Amino acid sequence: MAFMIDSHVHSVFRSFEDFEALSFTGLTDVVSLAFYPVIPSGSTTLIDHFRHIIEAEPVRLSGSYIRVHPAIGVHPRCIPPDVQSVFKYMKKVVDNCVAVGEVGLELATNMELEVLREQLKLSKEKDLPAIIHTPRKEKRIITAKIIDVLREIGYFNVVIDHVNFENIDLVADLDVYIGLTVQRSKLNPEDLFKIVEEYVISNPEKFILNTDLGRDPSDLFSLPKSIQFLRVKGVDKDVIRLISEKNASSLFRI
Amino acid sequence: MAFMIDSHVHSVFRSFEDFEALSFTGLTDVVSLAFYPVIPSGSTTLIDHFRHIIEAEPVRLSGSYIRVHPAIGVHPRCIPPDVQSVFKYMKKVVDNCVAVGEVGLELATNMELEVLREQLKLSKEKDLPAIIHTPRKEKRIITAKIIDVLREIGYFNVVIDHVNFENIDLVADLDVYIGLTVQRSKLNPEDLFKIVEEYVISNPEKFILNTDLGRDPSDLFSLPKSIQFLRVKGVDKDVIRLISEKNASSLFRI
Secondary structure, three states: OOOEEEEEEOHHHOOHHHHHHHHOOOEEEEEEOOOOOOOOOOHHHHHHHHHHHHHHHHHHOHHHOOEEEEEEOOOOOOOOOOHHHHHHHHHHHHHHOOEEEEEEOOOOOHHHHHHHHHHHHHHHHHOOOEEEEOOOOOHHHHHHHHHHHHHHHOOOOEEEOOOOOOOHHHHOOOOOEEEEEEOOOOEOHHHHHHHHHHHHOOOHHHEEEEOOEOOOOOOOOHHHHHHHHHHHOOOOHHHHHHHHHHHHHHHHOO | OOOEEEEEEOHHHOOHHHHHHHHOOOEEEEEEOOOOOOOOOOHHHHHHHHHHHHHHHHHHOHHHOOEEEEEEOOOOOOOOOOHHHHHHHHHHHHHHOOEEEEEEOOOOOHHHHHHHHHHHHHHHHHOOOEEEEOOOOOHHHHHHHHHHHHHHHOOOOEEEOOOOOOOHHHHOOOOOEEEEEEOOOOEOHHHHHHHHHHHHOOOHHHEEEEOOEOOOOOOOOHHHHHHHHHHHOOOOHHHHHHHHHHHHHHHHOO
């Protein structure tokens, strides 16, 4: 059995049975990230969502053989009017988390940019990695703007996530982790293999696989499937272990 | 294929794939009820949870072949400090729902009793059914207190839910629907069959099956399994159709 860590899931939207089934594939740990499905009308919505992740999810899933590691953050599509109260709460409880996330930019409005800056400052202050979403639309332009913010804050202990052929050259030489999201509508196994050949094999300590498992239609088994696909394509098992387990273990200290 | 309606699920905690799989068993409609996994620290948490159910869930699951019918309410374990703001919001949007729920009593504190009263008044005013939770602990005593509140408000267009042998005699002669929740840790098929023999066959228009599918460990297929169990035990198909589809269809006008 290959042991795996999934560095990006939204566990609150998935059943106990899903995680139990995933445990049989060798999944041992997940990082459970914040995301709210409608724009929050007030700060308590996100604060209670964070409590849901930090306080309730590890208990709920404790019998599933999978450890849940919380990550909290204000996603660019989930900014409430009184976001400062959310930041204040995050400062108090983020030490109970393995990362700040999911943060990032969706449309790169001024508000989104400010919310990202604040959270990268918090990550830097707390010496915690940040998990950074790159959007589906305008992925290349928005990724460039995210990199500008990282340079401005001077913090690179991050995963730039959902990277694909549209933006990989922008981040390949940066001192960051690169998240490859193997999921329907994100990276299929064939594209993953091309990226592995072209970028990962020469620098396997830089890449982290994940699934973004959550409320959208998903392939529950996309991580073990992708790994088996890479294996039968002849990718070295040590490379597979790095990108599916060890790099995430180092970054998140889990 | 037997067509079914599940009158009590918490769809926000279940994947698209779960509902897609359930549609293949003949499930056509679910009533998706409100419940928040930690005690909300403010009213926007519940208001946004209601928006999640009303605005986002039917869209998310529209491709699953199952129709989602929203129900909103303050569960006795989810009372925020500023619950009056939640009631104000409910008044504005509950016309977009098929029921008020999940409401009820857990410990029957004064606060819980007041929150239940307010919501039964709203149900009465809006001529909407209420879905009433009965707890696992002290089920009999708490059910008696719920019945007192129904009498006080003078409203019986409700489902008293999660009924089992502990409290069924208390509600059997009341002019309400009785919810039988076929799920791990609630009613197993054998106990369901005993209740069907003893109570349902003589009065099949009074009972509604459901699963309470949500974040706790669940058997996804407990509704079709229970129905097949009743069928092979010889229960009349018309009785099965009433308790698994037609009664819910009448009550919720779906």
